[in-house]
Amino acid sequence: MPLKFELLCIDQQEKVKFKKPKNFIINLSTIESLWHSEPLISDNYLEINDNSQKIKVSVQPFDTSKMVTGGRFSSAYYIIAEGEFDDIEPFRIKLIDQLRDLGFDHRQILIDHVSNDIALRIYPLINSIESLLRKYIVKFFITKIGTDWWSVAVSKENRDKADSKKKNEVVFTKVVVANVALLNFDQLGKIIYSQSSIFTKIEDVLSKVKAATDLESLKQELLEGNYAKYFKDTFEQNDFQKKWEQLTFIRNKVAHNNYFIQKDLNLANELYDKLKQIINNADSSIDALTLSIADKEAVIKAIDDLFEIEKEQKQLEQQEGRINEEIEDSCLQVTNTEGSVQPYLILSEEDLIFQLGECSKSPDFPNFVGLKSFVRDYLGRKGYSFNSSYALINLLEDKGKIEIYEVPNPYGAFNTTAIKLIE
Numbered sequence: 201m202p203l204k205f206e207l208l209c210i211d212q213q214e215k216v217k218f219k220k221p222k223n224f225i226i227n228l229s230t231i232e233s234l235w236h237s238e239p240l241i242s243d244n245y246l247e248i249n250d251n252s253q254k255i256k257v258s259v260q261p262f263d264t265s266k267m268v269t270g271g272r273f274s275s276a277y278y279i280i281a282e283g284e285f286d287d288i289e290p291f292r293i294k295l296i297d298q299l300r301d302l303g304f305d306h307r308q309i310l311i312d313h314v315s316n317d318i319a320l321r322i323y324p325l326i327n328s329i330e331s332l333l334r335k336y337i338v339k340f341f342i343t344k345i346g347t348d349w350w351s352v353a354v355s356k357e358n359r360d361k362a363d364s365k366k367k368n369e370v371v372f373t374k375v376v377v378a379n380v381a382l383l384n385f386d387q388l389g390k391i392i393y394s395q396s397s398i399f400t401k402i403e404d405v406l407s408k409v410k411a412a413t414d415l416e417s418l419k420q421e422l423l424e425g426n427y428a429k430y431f432k433d434t435f436e437q438n439d440f441q442k443k444w445e446q447l448t449f450i451r452n453k454v455a456h457n458n459y460f461i462q463k464d465l466n467l468a469n470e471l472y473d474k475l476k477q478i479i480n481n482a483d484s485s486i487d488a489l490t491l492s493i494a495d496k497e498a499v500i501k502a503i504d505d506l507f508e509i510e511k512e513q514k515q516l517e518q519q520e521g522r523i524n525e526e527i528e529d530s531c532l533q534v535t536n537t538e539g540s541v542q543p544y545l546i547l548s549e550e551d552l553i554f555q556l557g558e559c560s561k562s563p564d565f566p567n568f569v570g571l572k573s574f575v576r577d578y579l580g581r582k583g584y585s586f587n588s589s590y591a592l593i594n595l596l597e598d599k600g601k602i603e604i605y606e607v608p609n610p611y612g613a614f615n616t617t618a619i620k621l622i623e
Contacts, residue, residue, distance in 0.1 A: 202254075202256075202283055203314050204282050205288055205295075205312055205314060206311035207299070207310060209279055209299050209308075210273050210305075210306040211303050211306075214274070216302055216304060218275070221259050221260070222245035224277060225241055225245050225248060228257065228259075231298050234295065235250045237250055253283065257279065258279075260280070285314065289314050289461070289462050315460040318464060322450060322454055322460075322464070326385070326447065326450075326451045326472075328476075330385055330388065333389070333479055334380050336482060336483050337380060337392070341353050343486055344490075346591065347587075350379050359379070361383075361384075361387070362382035385447075386444075389441070392431050393436070393440060393441040434482035438478045447472070450464060545582070545584045546585055547589055547592060549595075549601075552593065553596070555582075556602070556619065557621060559578045560620065560621070568607050570616050571593070575590055593619065601621070601622055602619060602620070603620050603622050604617060604618070604619050605619075605620070
């Protein structure tokens with residue numbers, strides 16, 4: 201189907217040497233660089249056809265007599281070019297250049313079906329690659345951190361921006377966790393290449409400086425972020441940031457309905473292929489990556505800090521009388537996504553080891569201590585945070601202080617996960 205390209209061109213400086221549409225058509229027909237064959241002029245002298253490249257150009261006078269500002273320009277026209285994509289796409293720029301050389305100093309695009317066509321080809325590529333990176337980010341951080349990853353790995357600024365967009369998605373935000381889907385395209389990429397350190401408190405930074413054994417490791421923890429090293433081989437070494445920023449520029453042009461040329465489409469296809477390969481390669485290596493003990497300790501510290509902030513906020517709301525009856529009854533507790541009450545208190549490593557030792561002696565656990573029962577029942581009744589306790593247990597397992605193992609379940613078909621101290 202032929203695509204239309206329509207311009208408005210006006211001679212504001214009275215430089216154009218012709219005034220009548222007939223003479224305009226004749227002048228256009230003599231410009232050899234525009235045509236692939238001898239152009240055919242219509243009987244009314246308002247249309248040119250190039251049968252070789254299947255381009256049709258028509259001219260219509262534009263009335264400037266009612267303009268409030270400026271003069272009544274004697275040369276003002278609508279220029280309409282039509283043709284198949286491969287012919288009309290390069291013709292547009294050549295036509296604009298010739299209109300400029302003829303003396304039309306005001307040139308404005310009114311319709312550009314070619315750019316629309318290119319944008320429609322580019323958008324599915326952007327949609328696909330954005331969805332692919334969302335999947336990778338969610339999979340990586342949930343696998344390595346847990347369902348609290350959003351609060352730990354994403355800056356507060358970006359979390360707030362995502363929250364402000366929930367009104368844009370009125371269906372799925374009510375039934376699924378849609379936080380990562382609310383990030384802008386560039387924000388999504390920055391989770392990979394602009395990770396900031398978890399350590400934001402001055403006391404945490406000073407503690408890391410004092411404990412550092414070499415400058416390089418200190419730089420990685422405090423400047424490059426806690427996860428940058430896990431993305432280095434798969435993303436950084438493949439120039440992911442540059443490619444993502446290039447595609448972000450193109451994506452923004454699509455979003456704002458800008459003009460496109462063939463080179464934009466070629467680049468979008470090239471970037472899509474390369475980024476897809478980078479992300480797929482990274483996805484295939486997720487299972488081989490393991491957070492260091494130092495990074496796991498940082499995650500636990502960040503989660504604990506978040507709980508403290510939430511607790512202070514709840515206390516302030518209570519003092520100001522701006523919370524409802526349900527929250528008042530639950531005091532310093534919040535409801536988790538499963539509907540159960542999740543406490544705020546935080547355990548240290550020493551406290552957790554002590555609590556596990558005491559639990560092992562309890563007659564309520566004669567044969568073994570189930571992991572879930574220990575965290576949710578034994579520790580939960582004492583007011584300790586589920587998520588923080590689980591994270592600390594995983595860390596102590598890595599340190600060789602706790603063993604997590606499977607035991608036969610006398611009440612079901614699946615084994616029960618148990619926990620014990622390593623003597």
